[in-house]
């Protein structure tokens with residue numbers, strides 16, 4: 001983003017980058033570090049994040065030489081889950097994003113005029129996302145404006161010694177450990193890497209004793225069912241077959257989860273404040 005084709009407004013406008021703990025918003029932080037004066041870095045902490053996310057943010061903070069402001073929701077996830085009578089959030093309702101991320105962010109911003117920087121890349125310009133729609137928040141897409149693509153984002157992260165967050169070894173995107181945008185293979189990754197968190201997520205699943213309706217993170221399958229050894233073997237086999245198909249279609253054999261799942265339909269409408 002050069003100042004001549006996209007001048008940064010002055011006087012009374014706050015410049016904010018909301019980090020998700022993912023690769024694109026992190027690369028954007030590095031990209032804007034010396035381009036935008038007085039940029040505020042924030043992270044909306046749901047309290048249900050992975051340790052890898054906190055570690056990555058700390059690493060980024062050291063590289064930026066500036067603190068990342070942590071924004072916390074008024075009450076924890078469980079409080080809102082009770083208010084929603086045990087109905088887990090899903091891609092349609094997304095009450096978790098509203099209550100745990102957007103609300104704290106909008107409170108932090110107040111009525112100030114804000115330019116919010118969003119890390120959607122030039123190779124995903126049609127990606128739509130769930131983001132604050134407040135009229136005092138104007139959005140800016142520097143990677144699209146400057147035609148920066150996947151390989152450029154990776155270069156920024158590697159050249160700065162940041163690399164990728166560790167969870168990318170078993171997961172394709174940032175966000176809460178129980179995020180419903182996860183694929184089954186990623187739930188298996190959670191089980192294998194953070195058994196306690198998997199069990200915690202499983203404990204939120206319930207059957208309504210009155211209606212018999214079940215509230216599960218994955219439609220039609222509970223985490224207990226998913227954790228059965230035979231089911232895990234099936235999920236891993238499906239994943240391997242998908243990798244083979246992708247390889248046949250010209251995708252490199254060392255492709256990781258980060259690439260495998262980014263073409264899934266549900267990533268198109270994921271929450272930009274959570275998954276960039």
Ligand code: SF4
Pocket residue numbers: 046089094096097100101174175176178179180181271274
């Ligand atoms: S990461 Fe997923 S579960 Fe967490 S707030 Fe965002 S959409 Fe909800």
